Amino acid sequence: MSNEHSPPADWTAARDEFVAQWGSLGTQWGINRTMAQIHALLLISPTPLSTDDVMETLQVSRGNAHSNLKELVGWELVRSVPRKGERREFFEAEKDLWTVFLTVARQRARREIEPALRLLENCATRSEGASSDEGRLFHQQMVQLSEFIGFGLRVSDCVQRLRYPAALQFAMRLFPNSAAPKPPQLSP
Amino acid sequence: MSNEHSPPADWTAARDEFVAQWGSLGTQWGINRTMAQIHALLLISPTPLSTDDVMETLQVSRGNAHSNLKELVGWELVRSVPRKGERREFFEAEKDLWTVFLTVARQRARREIEPALRLLENCATRSEGASSDEGRLFHQQMVQLSEFIGFGLRVSDCVQRLRYPAALQFAMRLFPNSAAPKPPQLSP
DNA sequence: CTGTATTTTCAATAAATACTGAAAACACAG
DNA sequence: CTGTGTTTTCAGTATTTATTGAAAATACAG
Known part of the structure; x- marks a missing residue:
């Protein structure tokens, strides 16, 4: 070695x-x-x-x-x-860090977030007609959580499709005051 | 209860x-x-x-x-x-999910990411003049990692300043095909 | 101050998780 | 097939992390 x-x-x-x-x-x-x-x-x-x-x-x-x-x-x-x-x-x-980032995001989404989302949607449905204060807040929070997480998943899906330079450009446009790192450029 | x-x-x-x-x-x-x-x-x-x-x-x-x-x-x-x-x-x-999200991001940045960044920058410096293949790749990866994570931190800082509606609008503009959740609107 | 309700601490214990090492399974060359 | 190098499995053990419960500290009312 x-x-x-x-x-x-x-x-x-x-x-x-x-x-x-x-x-x-x-x-x-x-x-x-x-x-x-x-x-x-x-x-x-x-x-x-x-x-x-x-x-x-x-x-x-x-x-x-x-x-x-x-x-x-x-x-x-x-x-x-x-x-x-x-x-x-x-x-x-895999040494390219943008790829590593995307992979971790994708895997965690698949293994952990999607099952959680199913749980939340299921809980939202099962509490549909609740009439007590507690029941209505519970339903409301389940709906809110599932929409929030669902939205996050969809954003992640879109990010998956970006190449690093495109992602960088987006970020720069969104956050002009944050200097960007040099694009990864590994030796062969 | x-x-x-x-x-x-x-x-x-x-x-x-x-x-x-x-x-x-x-x-x-x-x-x-x-x-x-x-x-x-x-x-x-x-x-x-x-x-x-x-x-x-x-x-x-x-x-x-x-x-x-x-x-x-x-x-x-x-x-x-x-x-x-x-x-x-x-x-x-705290029940507002956008606030929860920002808080978790902020706390994890402070407690875990910032110390990691210091480690990486330190490692990058200490391997500045390495001459072997291994040494140069190590230095390169430390620089790359610290820039990548540093950039993530700066993006997170900017996101912290967004109110939920603004964040939503940004996301919608970036990812037109992802429907957004209703804005959180909890009862008093 | 004394007594009571509450919070905080922490040594002991339990539970969860990770790791070892050796045996079994496998892959292939001769 | 036999022998050799390699991967895979897994029961037993070690380590780490979480939890208990009771004692000590605190806060306050009277």
């Missing part, structure tokens, strides 16, 4: 801190630590990594590395890339 | 399911079950509730109800309202 002529620079300390902290950050968002760390690792790796690479770097068991890699693949944030003449699997992360 | 002339309608079943499911939903987003359930409860309660009301309705201990109520107050999603001639505290949730 590490080779050649680089000075034993201390950016490696920054790397380790990034991986560790990204893991903690993840837990605050309902993502398990190891999964977030593997994602961090792959985000900054110039080459695809094997399960054993992950095990060694993060000092976790095979089962743990395996299941979290597979889950990342399930989230479409990581893909398995075959290597010529190698039997084992290698994994690489 | 329950009184008067309502038929023993079954919307109460819908209510119970809403509270329970909102709790599970919360856990997927890194919020503990009880806290999410208390929030759900207050969102649909026409009157402020006491700690004992919460304990009884959700069947949780005093300590649990207490600490989660206080944390909700800390998130500014719930406020304590004094009741004339009553010594104990009553709590009510």
